[in-house]
Amino acid sequence: MLFLRFQIGAEAYVLDTAPIVEVLPLVGIKRIPRAPVGVAGLFNYRGKAVPVIDLSELTLGQGAQHHISTRLIVLRYGAHLLGLIAERATETIHREAADFAASGITSDAAPYLGPVTHDAGRLIQWIEVDKLLPASVSHVLFRQAEELLWPSPESQPS
Numbered sequence: 001m002l003f004l005r006f007q008i009g010a011e012a013y014v015l016d017t018a019p020i021v022e023v024l025p026l027v028g029i030k031r032i033p034r035a036p037v038g039v040a041g042l043f044n045y046r047g048k049a050v051p052v053i054d055l056s057e058l059t060l061g062q063g064a065q066h067h068i069s070t071r072l073i074v075l076r077y078g079a080h081l082l083g084l085i086a087e088r089a090t091e092t093i094h095r096e097a098a099d100f101a102a103s104g105i106t107s108d109a110a111p112y113l114g115p116v117t118h119d120a121g122r123l124i125q126w127i128e129v130d131k132l133l134p135a136s137v138s139h140v141l142f143r144q145a146e147e148l149l150w151p152s153p154e155s156q157p158s
Contacts, residue, residue, distance in 0.1 A: 001097060004073065005124065006089035008059050012124045014093065019075040019129055023089065026070045036137045037061070040085055045074055051141040052083035053132065059110060075129060080142050093119060100126055
């Protein structure tokens with residue numbers, strides 16, 4: 001498997017590259033007032049508004065540092081597109097799923113923090129994208145798209 005390696009704070013993490021559509025330099029993001037913690041806002045991806053999650057804010061409570069190597073990762077999240085802000089996202093590594101082992105520590109507040117492996121003597125943790133957003137946050141981010149797919153009776157033309 002191919003993984004994109006990045007950092008949250010000083011720690012190393014990886015994402016499976018399978019759902020990744022594109023890795024972009026950090027672009028302008030429209031902040032959304034009173035958005036849930038970790039939601040950085042929206043950005044225009046090929047004419048479509050895509051929600052963006054700041055992995056540092058979601059995990060550590062402080063926004064990502066804007067380094068030259070900070071990237072916006074566009075990925076498929078179910079039927080939708082989602083952007084992730086990640087620091088130092090500039091390299092890939094090959095690992096098999098079997099190379100990762102349970103960390104032994106779980107958190108209900110961060111179920112997306114998956115198993116760990118090591119690289120050059122350093123632990124690397126797998127971010128499990130499918131567990132990234134609680135249902136309540138996912139609903140807020142993708143409600144408009146869902147309403148377009150399944151319009152409510154009130155939105156039907158008379």
